[in-house]
Structure formats: structure tokens, C-alpha cells
Amino acid sequence: QVQLVESGGGSVQAGGSLRLSCAASGYTYCMAWFRQAPGKEREGVAAMNRGRTITYYTDSVEGRFTISRDNAKNTVYLQMNSLKPEDNAMYYCAADRAGRACSNAVLAGTIRVTDFDYWGQGTQVTVSS
Numbered sequence: 100q101v102q103l104v105e106s107g108g109g110s111v112q113a114g115g116s117l118r119l120s121c122a123a124s125g126y127t128y129c130m131a132w133f134r135q136a137p138g139k140e141r142e143g144v145a146a147m148n149r150g151r152t153i154t155y156y157t158d159s160v161e162g163r164f165t166i167s168r169d170n171a172k173n174t175v176y177l178q179m180n181s182l183k184p185e186d187n188a189m190y191y192c193a194a195d196r197a198g199r200a201c202s203n204a205v206l207a208g209t210i211r212v213t214d215f216d217y218w219g220q221g222t223q224v225t226v227s228s
Contacts, residue, residue, distance in 0.1 A: 101125045101217045103192045108222030115226070116180045121192030121219055123173040128198035129153075130168060130175040131210050134188035134224075141191070143210020145177060148201040155204040159185075182226045192219040 102124040111117055119132065131146035145166035146155045154166060163182075168175040175192060193215035195201075200214035 101127060101194055101196075103194060103217055103219035105190065105192045105219040105222040108190060108224050110225040110227065111182055113183055113226055113228050115182050116178070117182065117224060119177040119179070119190055119192075119222060119224075121175045121177075123175075123194060123217075125173065127173060127175075127194040127217075129195045129201035129204075129214075131193045131200065131204075131215065132166065132175075132177045133191045133193055133210070133212065134186075135191070135221075136188040139188075141212050142188075143204065143212070144190070146201050146204050146210050147175065148198070153201040153205060155201065155210060157210065179224070182224075184226050184228045186224060186226050188224060189221040190224050191221045193217060 107119040132144045135141040147166045165178040194217045196216040204210040
């Protein structure tokens with residue numbers, strides 16, 4: 100069982116930046132960031148495999164968000180720049196057990212909730228206009 104703990108959320112004005120961190124308690128393969136706004140489904144935002152050879156972003160954050168990871172620290176990051184009010188959401192970190200979630204995202208054209216086995220508790224991001 101891998102435990103994930105997110106940090107770094109907060110409130111920022113539109114155009115600002117935040118950096119989220121997610122620390123894992125053990126070895127992880129594909130790690131991803133999801134977000135969920137009130138009344139909406141959970142959406143995959145970015146994913147990266149352990150070898151950093153596969154990176155996937157949903158269209159709405161491409162060019163503004165950057166996912167990275169430090170395997171020595173078992174930590175994944177999400178640098179969010181040029182934040183918009185529509186980025187308001189609870190952001191969740193996730194990891195998969197089988198190591199196929201990142202390649203699945205590329206093949207499917209979306210990061211799927213069902214491909215991930217471990218989830219953090221979430222960190223709130225609030226962007227004001």
C-alpha cells in the first residue's frame with residue numbers, strides 16, 4: 100500500500116503560479132495529478148512515468164502546467180503557471196500499481212481515473228479573477 104500526501108495548494112490571483120507537491124510512501128510507477136471542481140467529474144491533468152519517458156497533459160493545461168518527479172524523494176510536482184479561474188479545483192495526486200497508467204493515457208488520449216490505485220487526500224487551488 101502506497102500513501103500519497105499532497106501539499107502546496109492555496110489562493111492566487113489569475114495569472115499567478117503555484118507549485119504542488121505529492122510525497123509517496125514507497126516506490127511508484129506512473130504518477131498523475133487530477134482535479135475536481137464542485138459538481139464536475141474528476142479530470143486527469145498531467146501524468147509522468149517513473150523513467151520520465153512518458154508525459155501527458157490534458158489540453159486545457161498544456162503549455163501552462165509542468166509535471167516533474169524526483170524518484171529519490173518519491174515525490175511528484177506540478178508547477179502551475181498562468182493560472183485561470185477555471186483552474187479552481189481540488190487537486191489530487193494518484194499512482195498506479197501496475198505501471199501501465201501513463202502509456203494508457205497516451206493511447207486513450209486521456210488520463211483515466213480507473214487506471215490508478217492510490218490516491219491522496221487532495222489540496223485546494225483557488226484562483227480569483
